[in-house]
Amino acid sequence: AQKITQTQPGMFVQEKEAVTLDCTYDTSDPSYGLFWYKQPSSGEMIFLIYQGSYDQQNATEGRYSLNFQKARKSANLVISASQLGDSAMYFCAMREGGGGADGLTFGKGTHLIIQP
Amino acid sequence: NAGVTQTPKFQVLKTGQSMTLQCAQDMNHNSMYWYRQDPGMGLRLIYYSASEGTTDKGEVPNGYNVSRLNKREFSLRLESAAPSQTSVYFCASHRGREEKLFFGSGTQLSVL
Numbered sequence: 482a483q484k485i486t487q488t489q490p491g492m493f494v495q496e497k498e499a500v501t502l503d504c505t506y507d508t509s510d511p512s513y514g515l516f517w518y519k520q521p522s523s524g525e526m527i528f529l530i531y532q533g534s535y536d537q538q539n540a541t542e543g544r545y546s547l548n549f550q551k552a553r554k555s556a557n558l559v560i561s562a563s564q565l566g567d568s569a570m571y572f573c574a575m576r577e578g579g580g581g582a583d584g585l586t587f588g589k590g591t592h593l594i595i596q597p
Numbered sequence: 598n599a600g601v602t603q604t605p606k607f608q609v610l611k612t613g614q615s616m617t618l619q620c621a622q623d624m625n626h627n628s629m630y631w632y633r634q635d636p637g638m639g640l641r642l643i644y645y646s647a648s649e650g651t652t653d654k655g656e657v658p659n660g661y662n663v664s665r666l667n668k669r670e671f672s673l674r675l676e677s678a679a680p681s682q683t684s685v686y687f688c689a690s691h692r693g694r695e696e697k698l699f700f701g702s703g704t705q706l707s708v709l
Contacts (some may be wrong), residue, residue, distance in 0.1 A: 485639075487639055509598075516698075522683070524702065524703050525700065525702055525703070526687065526689075526698075527612070527698035528697040528698070528699075531697060535663060569694065573640060574638065574640075575689075583647065584630045584632075584642045584645050584655060584689075584698075585640075585698055586630075586642075587632075587639040587640040587641070589637060589638060589639040590639055
């Protein structure tokens with residue numbers, strides 16, 4: 482089973498609208514972290530936002546917020562007032578707290594296109 | 598402050614050739630990682646090093662070897678390149694488990 486599922490391969494959104502990118506995760510570990518990264522066409526990986534499994538409040542960073550619903554195992558990224566520069570690939574990722582590899586497990590990504 | 602530096606940025610190999618991808622970070626991070634990115638697959642972990650002197654396999658280690666030369670440097674070697682290794686390779690590092698990964702700019706590798 483996939484640990485990170487992003488069900489929207491591509492999205493088209495009008496400029497200035499809010500965007501929600503879906504992410505569901507699968508883990509039995511009580512301690513984990515959830516990350517969102519942006520990858521523009523230039524290829525670099527840009528960190529956007531982090532949510533820890535024990536954090537009581539949803540994370541926010543400027544126009545980005547993470548809608549964390551622990552019981553549903555979802556960690557959707559919300560971008561308010563989208564801009565043309567938000568067009569990019571977006572990846573949801575998880576780090577689990579147990580032993581073994583402590584790198585991030587990534588979803589397959591959502592390609593977001595903002596239209597003027 | 599350079600962060601994570603990868604070389605080369607682009608490489609074309611013939612099947613069977615070998616090469617080493619270099620990665621260095623100047624942030625005094627303990628943990629370093631190598632990922633590959635293929636279209637529609639996201640990023641998949643190849644190998645990681647939790648600290649100097651240790652390396653471990655990730656999700657897709659076959660066909661690769663790594664060396665953690667010192668705290669700064671973590672190299673990825675393809676001993677006998679195959680077309681299936683055509684991909685974009687990212688090196689990354691982080692300071693601690695709750696911290697974000699810092700990524701290099703990537704290496705685009707084509708194996709013909």
